[in-house]
Amino acid sequence: MAEPAKSPPAPPAKSTPKKFLYVNRRAPYGTIYALESLEVVLIGAAFDQHVALAFIDDGVFQLTKGQDTKSLGVKNFSPTFRALGDYGVTKFYVEKESMQERGLTLDDLQAVTYEDENDGFKEKPSIQVVSRSEMGAIMQQQDVLLNF
Amino acid sequence: MKISILVNEGPYTHQASDSAYQFAKAALEKGHEVFRVFFYNDGVNNGTRLTVPPQDDRNIQKNWSELAEKHKLDLVVCIAAAQRRGILDEGEAKRHGKGEGSANIAPGFRISGLGQLIEMGIESDRLVVFGD
């Protein structure tokens, strides 16, 4: 005799999304860390969590404009940052002091924007320049910090 | 408590894998659950069965494999990072035409996607990163 039908299992409790911060402290190309960090960001974007990227120390060099890797024979992955908005990754915290120490201003970085679906798909900048103390506070608010 | 570990460097060149191993062992001894150990960047090189360290040195891969067996640990090697660096299981070796017997994933390790790293961040109470 067939077993009586069991009541279907309760759907898994939808856990509240966590806040993920990817902390980028290294320049691109000299090592693979910047690229492989970006690959995690791309995969992680599919998981419905709160995602933000932090660029401090040499990490700010990842966002410079005009990167040209043709002569190196490696892939230029800097355009990928501009595509992240389409994946819902719209928070790029860039540290002001780290830029200043390296002689950079916002003009030296590529423009990264996203379309705000909550505001008539208006194009908005993803990059937010924050001070070092603000960056310290942002770190405190996270659930998961990923460093590569 | 549910703890996960990310290892970003290979064995021997950096201390990262040794530190992560000591940490994992201590966490288990204290009765915590090690939800997963994820190997990324050059960390995937911890998962090759082909290393032959000198007899008077520790065998880092074997340490991990034995710890995994003893505690039913989930040791996951990132597939994208592994493919770049030549770490293959049977399925991957076949798919990429690398020939019979070229799979080199060590016992207790499995190859899977980056989603496993995100998932362990979601599922664990704590995530600790070891790297260089």
Add this chain to the structure above:
Amino acid sequence: MLHTVNKSPFQTNSLASCLKHAQKGDAILLLEDGVYGALKGTIASGDIWSKRVELRFYVMSADVAARGLQKSQLIEGLNMIDAGGFVDLVVAHKTSQAWL
């Protein structure tokens, strides 16, 4: 939160950057080559000394021993811990940030 630093302060800015971002009450663990940051009388020790009240500092004893550093060479008041102590620190703090 917990910060881990595994680099010598004479080699990279990991410790310096960590100390600039850490907030009052945070714990800092020096491990691997990071334990060289615990030496007193160096160009780096002032950074830790000046933060010794608002932050709590921990040092991995196994890494100190391996490098032949004596307790008398280290900044006073740092907490020496083993791997189990590291686990306890992780458990006691919701998040950790590795200054690689």
